[in-house]
Amino acid sequence: MALIKCSECGKEISDTVESCVHCGCPLGKVIFNTGNSWIGVFGKYIITDESGNVLAKLKENQQFEMNIVEDTTFYVQCNTSIRRNKVKVCVPAGEINKFLVKLGFLGIVTVVSKID
Ligand SMILES: [Zn+2]
Numbered sequence: 411m412a413l414i415k416c417s418e419c420g421k422e423i424s425d426t427v428e429s430c431v432h433c434g435c436p437l438g439k440v441i442f443n444t445g446n447s448w449i450g451v452f453g454k455y456i457i458t459d460e461s462g463n464v465l466a467k468l469k470e471n472q473q474f475e476m477n478i479v480e481d482t483t484f485y486v487q488c489n490t491s492i493r494r495n496k497v498k499v500c501v502p503a504g505e506i507n508k509f510l511v512k513l514g515f516l517g518i519v520t521v522v523s524k525i526d
Pocket of ligand 1: 431
C-alpha cells in the first residue's frame with residue numbers, strides 16, 4: 411500500500427481504495443488478465459510503464475491490477491513471441507479497465523484486447 415495524491419482534491423489517499431475518501435473522485439483501475447493463453451515454460455508477459463520500469467511479469471492465468479490516479483500508459487510484450495511487438499495501452503482514469511493479454515496467431519504477436 412502506498413499513499414498517492416487525489417487528482418481532484420490533492421489530498422493524500424491510499425492506493426488501495428477505489429475512490430477518494432475526501433471528495434469521492436473515482437481513481438480508476440487497470441487489470442491485465444493473461445487468461446488461458448499458452449505461452450510455454452519460458453514465456454512471460456511483461457508489463458512496463460512509460461519509463462520502461464517493469465511492473466509485472468505474468469504467466470498464463472495470472473492477473474496484474476493497479477489503481478491509477480491519472481490517465482496512464484502501459485506497454486505489454488511477450489518475451490517469447492517471434493515479433494516482439496510492444497502493445498501500447500492507454501488507460502483512462504476514473505473507471506475500471508480490464509484487458510485480456512494473449513498471443514495472436516501462431517504466437518507471433520502479443521495482443522491486448524479490452525474486456526467489459
Ligand atoms: Zn479527492
